[in-house]
Amino acid sequence: MMRGMNSASVDLIYLDPPFNSNHDYAAPIGSVAAGAEFKDTWGLDDVKVVWHGEIKHEYPGLYALLTATREIHGDSMMAYLIYMGIRLIEMRRVLAAEGTIYLHCNQYAGHYLKLLLDAVFGRRNFVTEIIWNYGTPSGGRTSGKKPVKTHDVLLAYAAGYGDHLYTPQFTPYSENYTFRWFRHTDEDGRRYQTRSRKGRIVRQYLDESPGMPLSTVWSDVMQLSSRRGWFPSTRKEEVGYPTQKPLALVRRVIDASAPEGGIVLDPFCGCATACIAAEQRGRRWVGIDISPKAADPVRVRMRNELGLFYAGAHRTDIPARTDLGKVPAYNCAENRRYLYGEQGGYCNGCEEHFPPRNFTVDHIVPRAKGGTDHISNLQLLCGACNSAKGTKTQEELLVLLTDKGWIKRKKAA
Ligand SMILES: C[S@@+](CC[C@H](N)C(=O)[O-])C[C@H]1O[C@@H](n2cnc3c(N)ncnc32)[C@H](O)[C@@H]1O
Structure with a gap:
């Protein structure tokens, strides 16, 4: 989805992704969010081969970091970080120059995610780390020989530190x-x-006096209960979603870092907390979630909490970018000539040499997966490799061709 969004098109990103908690979550039957579920257990089978390749080619430093993580923490953490890394790269692209990203995480993977953010956003763009102290250390939370955990972490990075918007909060x-x-x-x-x-x-x-300037420790926003109605003060907003975050928390992030009328993106929006908070604060919003059920809580919450009868459009197709200027037809003669020269007449699949007429123009990231017609996403493949590729990604094609023994000459060697 994010691949179909224009560059520099959102003013604030708040994301509350799976935390690599080694749990699976499901909303209770009968709740507004019933049917919504997601898994938070990770293995290398969960990440696509192509993601390794994309990170390795474009962010070698980041890839080195991921490889080191595997040494220290095993396959599961590496898989999780590849999954996060490939998305953070896209978030960096869609964030506007004055924008800020807040990544909500906790102690399971927070320290690795900070390194990931350093690699993708640049360590000089680190803004701050917020400790969200969400509750009290009651006996029920006790587990193991350690103090009781009562906080999450929000890591904030700017697209460009110094140019980023910050409205002081009290x-x-x-x-x-x-x-x-x-x-x-x-x-x-x-x-x-x-x-x-x-x-x-x-x-x-x-x-x-305006009050206390906001500090990096937030203790005044309590977590919600997954048992609906457990806390009377927050009953109205609880929809039974197991990882639902309080509106007050996200509203504060929005008040501090999104301009009036600006666009807030939550790429893991769950039961739509960031969408509702943005609507309440007069910002526009985009929420993305892998669960098809995620659209229901948006509708219900917009109606129940804001009296709005669906203030958004729900789409499942990949949007098309409109910021690449006027792009010529992908298979025009000019593109073919340029690509033939760039590739030196070699197929980007089997790496055999062919005359121009034997080539077809291929989308490296397939259109079906958000790839554009821009020249940066095009390559020449011979007829056989093009049919083998279909809607596969480039890395998947290379794995297939290697398995079939079609790749004979290593151009990179
Ligand atoms: C921790 S929850 C977010 C909760 C949300 N902040 C709220 O208040 O409701 C994480 C969400 O990420 C979604 N998710 C998991 N993998 C995803 C992916 N690849 N793309 C988009 N959403 C995903 C899950 O369905 C889940 O709703």
Whole structure:
């Protein structure tokens, strides 16, 4: 889906992907989200051969990192990081110059994901790490010989640090803080503290103060319960989705980092929390989820929580990019001439030499998988290799041709 989105087209990305938790999740029968499920257990069979190739060719540093992860943490973590890496590369492309990405993760894979973000977004574009302290260490959470886990992590990276949008946020002062600092009361009963500004003592009134500047530890947003209605204060927004995040959490991210009317993308939107939060805050939104059931909670929540009778379009086809300028017909004579020269007359499949008339123009990433007609996505294949490829990706074709023994000459060697 993201391959069909224009470059630099979204202002904020919030993603809450599977965490590599080694669990599988399903929404309870009877809930709004019933039928939605996803697995969060990983093996190398879960990632496509082509993803290895794409990362290896275009981000060799990232690939080295993935290979090292396999040494340290085994196949499962490497598979998970390939799956995340290939998507983060696309997120980097679709994020606008002033944009920020917030990756929601936890201690299972957070440290590896930070390295992945360093590799894809650039370590200089690291903005901050937020600790979301979502609950209290009640006895029920205790497991193992370690302190009780009560936090997730949000890693924030800018498309370009310094150019990114940040609107300062504030939280209410605690009673303890106002008691300690706003100690004085004037003749009208207004509380204030005194501050020294340019050598003068001035009053800062409590009722004129914006609150505490937002810190990197967020303890004022409680997690939701997967048992619907368990917490009365959040009952209205709970739809029974097992990994549903609170609206207040995502609203804060949006308030801080998305411009008014800007576009928020959540590429793992689950039961649509980011879509609802964006709608509430007057931003446009795009939500993507692999589960066909994900569209139902969007509809239900838009109606129940916002009184809107479906404020979006649900599509399952891959969108077509419109930002590549006027692209000529992919098999035009000009493209053929150019590609023949580039490839030196060799087929990009079997690597045999042919005259121009024996070649067909092929989409490296097939159109059916979001590939474009742009010259950067085209190559020449001989007739036999083109039929063998069909809608396969290039790496899948190469595996097939190697298995069949059709690749005789290694051009790269
Ligand atoms: C942790 S949940 C997101 C929960 C969401 N933040 C919410 O509040 O409802 C992760 C979601 O990622 C989806 N998912 C898993 N693999 C995916 C993929 N390859 N592409 C898109 N979505 C995927 C799952 O279906 C699941 O809904």
